[in-house]
Amino acid sequence: MILSPFEWTIAKRYMLPGKGERFIALVAGISLVAVMLGVAALVIVMSVMNGFRAELFDKIVGLNGHAIIQAYGGRLDDWQSVLKDVRATPGVTHASPLIEQPLMTTFNGRVEGILVRGNTREDLTRLNDKVKAGNFSELTEGSDNVAIGSQLAQNLGAQVGDTITVINPLGRSTPFGTVPRQIAYRVAAIFEIGIYDYDKAYVVMPMKDAQTLMLTGDTIGMIEVSTTNPDKVGEILAPLERKLKGRAIVTDWKTINASLFEALAVERVAMFVVLSIIVLVAVFNILSSLIMLVRAKTRDIAILRTMGATRRSLLKVFVTTGFCIGALGTVAGVLLGMVFLYFRQPIVHFVEIVTGQNLWDPSIRFLTELPSRPDPVEIAVICVMALIFSFLATLYPAFRAASTDPVQVLRYE
Template structure:
């Protein structure tokens, strides 16, 4: 008579019966429930943490790319000596042919658009309030194409009114206490040259647009000004400080570095968004790996309870094992029965953990609201985190990693007690029965 195939129906039935322990075997049942709950909580914590980390990174990158250029091309300042007179001349890094440079950069394959920019530091005041700000001088056409800045859902004012005034971040507007139509004074140390030295330049501008880029540091420090006005205000007549470049694939900006420098000319230098934020993103990646390892240890500890429960189960079922062996059950079949006992616990706990983790990730806003209410507010400080809320992004790869880890550990820890049950001598098991 041929032997039944492995993992036959009767093996599943015996394993499922053993898991439904009777009152006299309550210790086994308790250990099973502890194992199941521990695995579920561990998997849920792992999925929720990975979702929050992925959401934070995605939101951080989106705010960077949505409010900043993917790369900035500028010129290096150089010095040269006149061979006839011996005088040393310094050539500034100002871009005089910024229109031509912008056209050359825009012709590079993979570049979507370019924009000449004038930058400067100012002090913004309104009444008795003041705030330090960075001014970006751009054309109205380029300003209207900055995604995070011109979002109608988060901004106040009309884009068409930008040439008649300035656009400020919501953080500046809040700190200065201004609204659309109010005027603020901008004070720049780079003012007019007089016989007594350089005097600060003070101009007043109406606020025609208030934006929220989703980044606390941007909203609190950034002001946009029409390019011609910025050139006049910062003494940059007919020049630009740099040319901003936007590309199709920002994640692959490194591949365009050399073509952009060649298009910019001999003195061209480039600064990409990865140069400014790459170290922070790499730190996030390292933290993701560390968090996965730490939470994996928690899942491992939870799965170790399966071993404890199975050892108790094997001890309680010694008589049954002896009877099953004398009835013709092979060592392999006994091993598979107790392996299935642990596998059932791991699978059910993993599925429960996935459901719990997904529900938490999808309702992270409500969770943070509850935490804020309990803690009295301030649980999420945008001045520290940079973004205004805790995001979560569920990814299939993260769920698969958590499920794979949990099931692998659950299956591995069942091998030792299952082998112990399979190697039990039926004669010894029934000697005192």
């Protein structure tokens, strides 16, 4: 819609009402602010939801791979041949043996439930960037060194260099019953994955040490697998699943974390719909301000008509006036949303100080920090939606202005 110089001059005049029209200007300003806040809320919430899903996916999959192959009964005896088949499967980029077992640990009288995880040397090096204290290079076979999660270290009160005791209920048999197996390990490193449930439970050690602790011999519990495309992991591993049928079960990340990611997807859609309604309500302010403007300018519109202005010109003038308010509000909303996302963590801390409430409890939210991942396509969709709403809100007042009869208005002038 291209405006002539005359139409653009009138539109700018109506976007900046005079001294006697301050109330209309106030309503138009409120409309702009309302659209800005609605768009900003959509950008912020959708970016945080995207960040939450992406961070969870990166951390969960980064630790456990895209799929797990687990033997029936929990022990994979011929794991070398299975591992060879897995690595030969097209689409598989990484596969490694893994031992994971829930046990208990004690330190200075404190007892915590843990997940002992036995990894290969290659997998241990992948956790180097998660280290908060100590060094993963000290986790060698037979060294009796382990790495523990940051939250577990906090719960136990343990630091690098301290010795914790890991208890395995499956110990040696005696005439008085089974004596639990207790082995002391030195804490060589403390790591933080960023997921509360992992950081409060994991104790990582070399695989040979884990096999010794759990008395499993040369067997493992599972094989973790990474593929070229996590969204198509089921298709990639389908031939392998058929080959291992009856011996082991293949479980991908979608199945393991199905309830969590489905809940996130539902919440994401629900939040988008609710916040879109807020934008729609904000756009109604544009409608009301334009209706007031048309009522206030009825005499001016009639004079413009007598001077030769066409209905089409008046229609374009009022559509442009309302649309510019919506467009400015949309741009301001995106900028406000980006600023909020950039300073999101300080803002959360400030609100916590003011309210005295813990807004981001890692034990509930899974992640230790508020995540964010803006999606340019999604932000573009939000902007287009706000602009369409703004355009539709201008049509009724614009048609009313264009249909003004100058004879009826100026009859008694």
